[in-house]
Amino acid sequence: MDSKLAIFGGPKAIQIEQPHYMWPVISKETENAVLEQLHKTISIYDKSGIIDDVEKQLANYYKRKYALLINSGTMALYTMFVSAGLKKGDEVIVPVYNFPASVTPLFFIGAIPILCDAESVTGNIDPKAIEKKITKKTKAISVTHMWGIPCDMDEICEIAERHGLMLFEDFSHSHGAEFKGKLTGSFGNSAAASLQGQKILTGGEGGVFLTDDKEMYDKAILLGHYNKRALQEIEKDSPLYKFGVTGMGFKLRVHPLAAAIIHEQFPHLNEWLRQKRIFANLMNNFLKDMAGVETLDVPSYKKPSWYAYLFRYKSKELGGLEIEKFYKALKAEGCSEADIPKSTCPLNALPLFKNPNELFDGYKAPSPEQFPMAEDFYNNTIKLPVWTDSKDKVFVDLYLKTIEKVVINYRELL
Ligand SMILES: Cc1ncc(COP(=O)(O)O)c(C=O)c1O
Structure with a gap:
């Protein structure tokens, strides 16, 4: 040179x-997938069709019982916090070096984000700093695998367990990243990710919520997938079933065309x-x-x-x-x-x-x-x-x- x-x-x-x-890669196959969905249906009320297909793809890949598509990563994070039952005044330890929307949904709950310093190598949350932030009000630790590098999950899982705290993951950057052979997004009580246009797995806009916990899943549905889907999926004997028609009041469904894009991208x-x-x-x-x-x-x-x-x-x-x-x-x-x-x-x-x-x-x-x-x-x-x-x-x-x-x-x- x-x-x-x-x-x-x-x-x-x-x-x-x-x-x-x-980014993303928009191929002839992506175009065809969108056109095919366009002519099938562009509004899906329940867990069926392309929504069900993508949710199964994601649940299988992440080895989670439940995957729920959401209209953005930000709202998937909000869903993660609400479905965990966080309340006003609860403290959640989060990485200070972060994308803001990983944390901002906490403000709508009244929960307090407790900012925590990074470790020097990757910029991810420092497990040693987490311990110092735990108080009587701490309910959860929420980590973000920054830029796709997994956090120190051995230490973080151990701290969460020892203190009886919930663990959440934002894996927006880390689709497919592994820690000791286990995928990020499959460690915590629940996890959320963006599927927005820059993300490795994308629908242009969209998000996903993952959990193995049926109660969290039902609450996640109630928050943003009311009526048909809530009545379809929440068991009739659940105390939440009676709220099925209205849900909690939001509508956070992903667009079927976005789901068609995710479905086509996923095998790559x-x-x-x-x-x-x-x-x-x-x-x-x-x-x-x-x-x-x-x-x-x-x-x-x-x-x-x-x-x-x-x-x-x-x-x-x-x-x-x-x-x-x-x-x-x-x-x-x-x-x-x-x-x-x-x-x-x-x-x-x-x-x-x-x-x-x-x-x-x-x-x-x-x-x-x-x-x-x-x-x-x-x-x-x-x-x-x-x-x-x-x-x-x-x-x-x-x-x-x-x-x-x-x-x-x-x-x-x-
Ligand atoms: C780490 C992280 N969390 C959350 C979000 C928010 O996702 P969305 O833009 O899909 O709402 C992003 C988006 O860039 C992100 O990078």
């Missing part, structure tokens, strides 16, 4: 037109994961000894889904060059898909978490707190896509070579 940096007028390292990464999940793992391995090997870059040290018993590939930027190793300057230089070279995520961040910095009292009754502004590990991770990581098609190796190679080019020439940027 030419050594003159593009930011100073040199030729761009990547000359291929954008976009370099397109494992081949995408396989290719992502090959590319992530290649990226790790290329970057692991490079100055200024630290790859995330993931133990072999964790098999990430590689929703994204994050590396740590080590400014000190490049003469103190700020991450923003390094990032701008990458962008100027044509790394259009490199990203520094903004809204996935330490949640304590967001106005809603600083002042929930201004929007929700019954909340106090929490006292300011530092989350040094989460902040450090957030401020010093750069995100790349992980491609799913072997033909895209050209992009993987180009992006890696471009990072190398900027590292080699970093002095020009100081």
Whole structure:
């Protein structure tokens, strides 16, 4: 690669037109699946047809008794919290470094999110920090497998069990990720995930709720799948059955066209994961000894889904060059898909978490707190896509070579 940096007028390292990464994969088969569903029915009131097909696919894959499709990941998370019987004032320990919607539904219940710092390697919730946050009011721990890397589930499950707490998982980033051979989404009392357009498994919009607990499942149905479906699935002798016609009042059904997309995409999940793992391995090997870059040290018993590939930027190793300057230089070279995520961040910095009292009754502004590990991770990581098609190796190679080019020439940027 030419050594003159593009930011100073040199030729761009990547000359291929954008976009370099397109997701989801919309094939002829996806189009056909949508058209077929369009002509069958576009409103499904109960557990039947394409809804039932996808729910069975997901329940089987995740080895869960129940899978319920929901219209978004955010509402799947809300369903997870409501169906667990959380009440006003209950405390739920959540990762501070997180996507906001993983936690915000708690505000509609009056439950208190207790933000917890990250561990330094992956940015995931730190089991050691969890213990310190447990009080008499703690009812649950809710983890998010950030960017597709499983959390430390041995420690987290043990803590939940020892303290008699419920455990929830947000596996929006980690479809198909495994911890010691077990899929994320199958550890907790219940789990929720987004199936929105960027997710590895997607319907464009949508979400899924998983549990083995019939009572939680019935409550999840009552929350957003009233009348036909509630009367079909809740047992007649259940105390919840009498609410079947109205449910709890929401309607959270997924669109059948979204279900048709998920159904068509699902059989590709494992081949995408396989290719992502090959590319992530290649990226790790290329970057692991490079100055200024630290790859995330993931133990072999964790098999990430590689929703994204994050590396740590080590400014000190490049003469103190700020991450923003390094990032701008990458962008100027044509790394259009490199990203520094903004809204996935330490949640304590967001106005809603600083002042929930201004929007929700019954909340106090929490006292300011530092989350040094989460902040450090957030401020010093750069995100790349992980491609799913072997033909895209050209992009993987180009992006890696471009990072190398900027590292080699970093002095020009100081
Ligand atoms: C970790 C995580 N949780 C929850 C959500 C919310 O899902 P949705 O956008 O489907 O409502 C997202 C979406 O990006 C997410 O990344």
